[in-house]
Amino acid sequence: MKRSFTEGLSRKEMLEIKACTQCRECLRYCPVQEVTGDISIAPFEKIRQYREFIEQTEGLKSLLLKREIPRKVLEDFTKAVFECTTCGACGEACPVGIDTQRLWPLLRREMVLRGLGPIGSQRELPLAVKETGNPYNQPASKRYKPWFPEGVEIARSAEIAYYAGCTGAYQARPMVRGDVIVMDAVGEPFTMLGEEEEVCCGFPLFITGQFELLESLVKRLVEAYRSRGVKTLVCSCPCCVNMMVKDWPEFYGQKLPFKIVHITQYLYSALKKGMxxxxxxxxxxxxxxxxxxxxxxxxxxxxxxxxxxxxxxxxxxxxxxxxxxxxxxxxxxxxxxxxxxxxxxxxxxxxxxxxxxxxxxxxxxxxxxxxxxxxxxxxxxxxxxxxxxxxxxxxxxxxxx
Amino acid sequence: MVLSVAYLRGIIYVIKVFGRKKKKELYLEGVSEKRTLLVSICDVVLFRRLFRVNKPLWLGEWLFHLSFTVVLLSHLRLILSVLPRWWYHVVCMGKYAGWVMTLSMVYILLVRASIDYRRYITPGNLFLILLILFSGLSGLLMRYIFRVDIISIKAYMLGLFAFEPASFPAYRMLLFHYLLALLVLIYLPSHIITAPLTIKEARRRQRQLTGRMP
Structure with a gap:
């Protein structure tokens, strides 16, 4: 049976696609527009096109003017939706409040399920995560060792845990090193998963519409933290935090057994307490x-x-x-x-x-x-x-x- | 017949799609629906989201939507046989709202053109703006220059609703205005219904996440 363009969307997303007024306010905030000026990949245009896909294939218009959507049109749409940085500035500036930071990954997912996405090296992400636990295809043995500060003690189990994240651990090491020094300075005992245990939070897979591994990744991580008695999970990577707060509960199937806190929130609280x-x-x-x-x-x-x-x-x-x-x-x-x-x-x-x-x-x-x-x-x-x-x-x- | 079936199928389709079970977003649990509703009503009525990002455009859009609502309400006297006495004040306001609505359309066009005409005006939006602009203009012309008999218009409209249409009053300007109004009804954007809901959702997300993650 043919896949419907509305199948992967909830009522909220359907309303959002319908609610776009085509006012083009998003154009002034889209970073991709700032550097390319290409209207065909603008946020309002993607929504208009997707709305057109729905109308052309189902509903009233399809009954009167039934026609297939040319593959080239779908390919161009896929490129447009994957060229976006998913920063969500368009949604923030949107007068009707369309949550584009959530909508784009779902439209990407639809294109992935239709065999049109993801694009280029994004296709290699699931295999890399499956084999090495991170999207950079780096060995787990190098996750902490190159940057972990000396003299910092990690508890076997504690109420507070720190998640370094793959990009920090492999690509932005001064950042995660700083995190651990700050966590240590606060003085509360904290735990971390082992190098093999701490795997990708799932964000790169979610954002590229490749959801297949997500449930197992999320369950593995949540269970690992739960077994260590964690009540607060501290993380500095905004993408990981976003994934943990919004999507981990969905893929875990219930509310998380611990709180997610961004490291700046954790440190600010410690500063206020005079620690x-x-x-x-x-x-x-x-x-x-x-x-x-x-x-x-x-x-x-x-x-x-x-x-x-x-x-x-x-x-x-x-x-x-x-x-x-x-x-x-x-x-x-x-x-x-x-x-x-x-x-x-x-x-x-x-x-x-x-x-x-x-x-x-x-x-x-x-x-x-x-x-x-x-x-x-x-x-x-x-x-x-x-x-x-x-x-x-x-x-x-x-x-x- | 074919059109009726297609229309009905379309309606069933819309009910089916929008009648889907609401997806439970676990991270949004615990936000007070009542308070969100109250704040989002203000968001909708005052166009607060637009105010934040584009104040000159906000002025035009807010005045337009407000005056358009008053104009519509004042037109109710043409299709309802009985109206409360105080409705007279709404009709009086409609006179001024007609001016505001028409001028706000010109203002919106100017604001958009001042940013970058080709990039910021879609053909669809331009068509709707011109449609409303000319229906406003023709309405004003009927009020001040080409006077029409309201009683015969009301008789025609009430006849339509009773499936006993009377003959259309013989005024060219009225015919022009009526055709434009029918086109406005056809092209009336669906965001009138959907946007308040998405604005409420946006407020709910913001209330849950700002400064207090779960």
Whole structure:
């Protein structure tokens, strides 16, 4: 039986597809539009096209004008939906509140089920995750060893656990190293899964519409944390946090037996309780970049800023677009694996603005942003030192005695 | 006959698709539906989402939707035989709302054109804007220049609803206005029904996630 275009969508998504007013407000916020200007891949156009697919194949219009959708049209749509960084800025700016950060992965899923997606190297992700436990096809033995700080003790079981995440562990090591130093400075016992046990959270598979492995990955991770008596799971990667908060319960089949907390929330809470203090004498003018999946995804906007402002001698600048309307770094949605030039061009927009505003350091809090902005800086006319928020704080944090 | 069957099938299809069981989103559990509803009513009525991202356009859109509602309400006097006495005030407001509606359409066109005409106006949106603009203009012309007999129009409209149509009042401007109004009804965007629901969902998500993840 032929697959329906509405099969993978819930009532909410169906309403959203119908609710798009085609007002084009999203155009002004889409990072891919900023660097390509290609209207055919704009958010409103993807929704219009998908609505057209539904109307052409089912419902009233199909009865009157029955026709097949040409494969070329479907292929072009697939490219458009996979070229998106899934940053969700379009949805945040949408006057009718379409949750595009959730809608795009579902439309990608539909194209995957139709044999049209994913694109390029994204196809290799499931095999890499299955064989090595991470999407970078790196051995598990190198997950912690190259960056794990000396002298930090990991409890066998504890109420607090730290999840490093694959991108941090393999691609943005100063970031995860900073995380562990900060966790240690807070002084509460925390646990981590072993190198073989801590596998991909499932985000790269979810975002590319390849859901097949997700249930087993999620169950494996949740059960591992549960067996260690974990009540709070701390993580710094916004994509992982987003996946854990929104999708782990779906794939686990019930509410998670522990809370998910972003590391900035955890540290801010410790700072408020007076468990740690920050020492710094060097005047610093910083600019903070909100990761899409942290600000728009899970609404963590204030905590990173409060932490940065709590560092003595720090002046915090803001991008013109910040908070819920922040601009993507270009690395999102696994699009960087295929549409590399777009990703670099988008990252350079943030670099340019940070330099123009006179910041001394660009503070990031996402391993994918960290990797991509560093890459975009190579050979570029504008240069600014990049630092992860926990990497920065790990240099100024002291445990209160 | 064919059209009726197709139409009915379409209706059944819509009921089938939108009547699907609501997907339970576990991460959104625990958000007070009542409070969300109250806040999202404000979002819908005040177009708060648009206000946040585009204030000049918000002004035009909000004035248009408000005046369009008043214009529609004031037109009810033509299709309802009995109306409460206070409805007279709605009809009076309709007079001013007609001006606001027409001018807001011109304003919206100008705002969109000032951003980037080719990129920000779709042919469909432009068609609808022009349709409403000309129906507003023809309505104003009938009120101030080409006067029409309201009683004969009301008799015609009531006849339509009773399946006993009277002859159409012989006014060219009225015919033009009536045709445009029928086209507006045909092209009336479905977001009038769906957008309030998606706006409410957006508010619910925001309330659950902002600063307090599960």
């Amino acid at each position: 740690v203090v920050f020492h710094n004498e060097e005047p610093l003018r910083l600019i903070y970049h909100d990761p899409c999946y942290l600000s728009r995804g899970v609404g963590v906007i204030e905590e990173p800023r409060r932490l940065l402002r709590a560092i003595p001698e720090v002046e915090l600048l803001e991008f013109d677009r910040h908070g819920r309307l922040s601009r993507c770094c270009g690395a999102g949605g696994a699009a960087r694996k295929v549409f590399h030039e777009n990703a670099v061009a988008i990252a350079r927009l943030s670099i340019d603005e940070a330099v123009k505003k006179g910041a001394q350091r660009l503070v990031l809090s996402c391993p994918a942003c960290y990797e991509k902005v560093n890459e975009a800086m190579r050979g570029y006319k504008n240069q600014i030192p990049i630092v992860d928020i926990m990497e920065l704080i790990s240099g100024v944090i002291k445990r209160r005695r």
